[in-house]
Amino acid sequence: MDLDLRKIRYFMAVARELNFGRAARELHIAQPVLSRQIRALEAELGVQLFMRDRRRTELTPAGEALYADAAPLLAGAEALRRRVGRAARGADSFTVAFMPGLIVTGAVRALTAAHPRMAVDVLRTSWADQVEVLRDGRADVSCVRLPIDQRGLKVRALFDEPRVAVLPTGHRLASKSELHLSDLAGETLLQPHAAVPEWQAMTGDTAPSEPPAALAVEEKLEHVAAERGVVILPQSAAGFYHRPDVTAIAIADIGPSRVALAWDATRRSRLISEFADLAATHLRAP
Incomplete structure (x- = not known):
């Protein structure tokens, strides 16, 4: 059986709100349409996902299990979409993520000067997503503050600061x-x-x-x-x-706070290697 991600997104909206009316407004669809989509998903899975009466809507045990597993499924699908889009853009764009307080201007300018036809963008991150922006394809490299989860990443130390x-x-x-x-x-x-x-x-x-x-x-x-x-x-x-x-x-x-450059270890990109060298030259402790 193939799962319809659109129906899964509809399910997640109802599971968050536990109210079909509010979920329908969030999704910008009519409530009867949402109800039909949820019934179709239940039929496809062969389970009941919600218990409903006139006063409230609750998740069944099967619904709770789907709610726990659906979030990473949808996140993975979105990450795949971004990675495919990044591959399609090829060498026409490059995104540098950075943590607050870090100034990447020098390295970004140097990369832009070396590749004037390429769009070099920057993306501010936080402790919550400084690594996730690499995993989901939002950024090509990320100037991070350690410690981070280094699984699947290459990490190059840059500098320490108090x-x-x-x-x-x-x-x-x-x-x-x-x-x-x-x-x-x-x-x-x-x-x-x-x-x-x-x-x-x-x-x-x-x-x-x-x-x-x-x-x-x-x-x-x-x-x-x-x-x-x-x-x-x-x-x-x-x-x-x-x-x-x-x-x-x-x-x-x-x-000290240890600053490093991180990127997806599976990528073989000349631009990433070039930027890593530029970061080592241009990024310094204040």
Whole structure:
């Protein structure tokens, strides 16, 4: 049996909303059309996906299983579409992804100068997607901050830079010129703890406490300024997003932020090798 990805997308919308009317509006289709498509999917799979009555819609056990497996299926299909599109574009375009605080302008300009007819684009990433943009084809290379999941990737080290603690200006430690990680014990870390392995080792925590971690640097700093916690950032990112209501302080006993260039190990691209050499020349710690 061949699965119809369109019906799977319809199913996912209903499973998220648990309401056929809201799902139909999200999909911009009529509710009766959506209901027919879900019934057709159930018939194809030979299972019931939803329990419905006048008051509510719920997933059946089969529906819950499909919901768990369908998200990576759709993500894989979208990644395939992007990779095929990238292959079709060939050498006419090249996309460089980069993490906040990193400046890739020099390397991008050098690549553009060497290939004036090629469109060289840039893409800002976050901890959540700095590797995913390679796996799904959005970027050809990614300037990443380690650690990352390196499976299926080639990684070339570029440089290291210090990390700093970013605190609200009224914080008890804000007047210090340098601090130790232990000085921050008891503080709320407003970022994924996996991004700061030393914090995990100190506290034993594997996930942020309330408020929820914000992935974008701008959101992190809003939380810091509101005195909801602290963040640990590479020095360049803290400097790039400088603002008067927060302060950045060096940490004496924490390792640096390690910056590297990553790309899909299965790709054999002269442009990727060329850009890797340019990145090694042009990307430096601030």
